[in-house]
Amino acid sequence: MAIEPGSERRAHQWMEEEYSRERERDVPFETLSGHPVAPLYTADDLSGHDAERDESFPGSFPYTRGVYPSMYRGRLWTMRQFAGFGTVEETNERFRYLLDHGQTGLSTAFDMPTLMGLDSDHARSLGEVGVEGVALDTVDDMETLFDGISLDEVTVSMTINAPAAILLAFYVVAAEEKGIAPEKLGGTIQTDILKEYIAQKEWCFPIEPAMRLVTDMVEWCAQEMPRWHPISISGYHIREAGSTAQQELAFTLKDGLTYVERAVERGLDVDDFAPRLSFFFNAHIDFFEEIAKYRAARRIWARELRDTFGAKNPKSMLMRTHTQTAGVSLTAQQPLVNIVRTTIEALAGVLGGTQSLHTNSFDEALALPTEEAVRIALRTQQVIAHESGVTNTVDPLGGSYFVEKLTDEMEAAAYDYFARIDELGGMVAAIESNFPQREIADAAFEHQAALEKEERIMVGVNAFRVDDDELTEIHRPDPAAESRQKERLAETMARRDDAAAEAALAALERAAAEDRNLMPLLVDCARARVSEGEMVAAMQRVFGTYTETPVY
């Protein structure tokens, strides 16, 4: 059928005379986030769209088509599997395994006590040490974690937020003791505390002092660690908490803009730190919606940095992202099917132009992954990279009527949320009034209701079920890890110079009450073998703690 694009009349005619005579299946034609999708997109849908302005070229403002001119023809994305469990010795072994199998960067998962700023011997850590990630208490643990790995060659990502400044201090001192200066270290630390209050819920301090610590890190890294990314502004957890793609996009970018605002208020030049900000998005199962989300994200970031913050350096405007496939899309039922879901999601991340990618393992709705499951997840990326052919050309979906339209709509949805957040007084005030939390809880509930009413199909969960679909082999946390980690901590404590540790800790507590950058004091504490829990407790004596009022 030959319908010329560009003719509104013809498209209308096709709709009236051809399409409407057909029968549609009785399902909602909308994205996973509930955004309506038309039967067909033509040039007419892009009447307000200006390809030169809105798409441009890869590596050119506003970076819709990708942040680098050559994209994957020049360099593939970094295959970066998130790993961590048990003690630092075991995770070090897993890191080496992944590097041996062709992984090109490291990404560290910490256990819950580490994320909450508690030492492994704290009463509240009981049962959680080394279970959901690796346990880490002191700089000695950091040294063992990366033992035998060249920190000046491999880039390392650390998923830690509330105590990020402490873990960065550990990392810097661990490298220093191996003779590597901070300016040689390349990597990323998550540090995105706003999304913790919104979604991930691992915190140590109230919002304002937590924001001060983030800004301290941004400032310190701008001076001391030119290769380091001090914040990875993360939508991943917002999405995992049940948000829509539009909410993920809007809240994440607004968080990012808030960090920029704070650093500029501190007196930093935007071009001195913005090139080191990076992003982390979810890759959920709705293929085109996800691709549109990444494209819109790059465009919004570029425009805001240039037009709102007056950035001059193009590197300040281009949004680099890490992507992880959606844990929340995986099912405990018929878990091998998760390999298929992850493949689709990973492909969305790649066609969306990501700089690095984690693919989830098929057993992750049940437990941390086994080694075999991790290998298949990594192989999924390798098949996309080396067999599928999608890397041969840059942004193969650019110019698709549907993708461009969806990208424009995604951008508009984000600006709608920005306006609502601004009305509430900005992101911190919005979080304090539970706005993003409530939006996410509503979206999560609506999604669950749609599944239960079978308006949405989840294969193996509410359709196509089988009995007896449980996996037999899953990763079991090592119950002895907790006692081994407590011993490691006790050994460090016994070896250290207590007077030096106490002096460093007292200096930190004093500085917390003053208007000073805390990073140098945290580095001093790390050198003196002060533990993470001790540093957090000292700062809590000044800053206080945080309790949320939950909304549901």
Add this chain to the structure above:
Amino acid sequence: MSERKIRVVVAKPGLDGHDRGAKIIARALRDAGMEVIYTGLHQTPEQIAATVIQEDADAVGLSILSGAHMTLVPKIVDMLREQGAEDVLVTVGGTIPADDIPELKRLGVAEVFTPGAPTDDIVEFLRSGVGAAA
């Protein structure tokens, strides 16, 4: 017949912040006409037992996605028993490996709901379970 509403504490023991499931359940139980008390995050076993007793709850739903269920659930069950609240129906939800479920039930957990469990099933279970215990 004026029936007392079923009172349910939805609790998040441990340090994990994954509250999507707990909030969905809390809302579904509330929509089903129950009195729901959601504890919020990062609760110790002591705090949860105290809430259950203070709220005179008929049931408690423990949502755990941190892998710490075999440490935390027995503690909570023991504390409820010690404080004379052994008639409170205890359910667990989250990423619980199938192998752990028999042991949790032996300890006194009435039911374990794993990912994909419909909220209607949970509502029904609580209605019949609390009814049977009363």
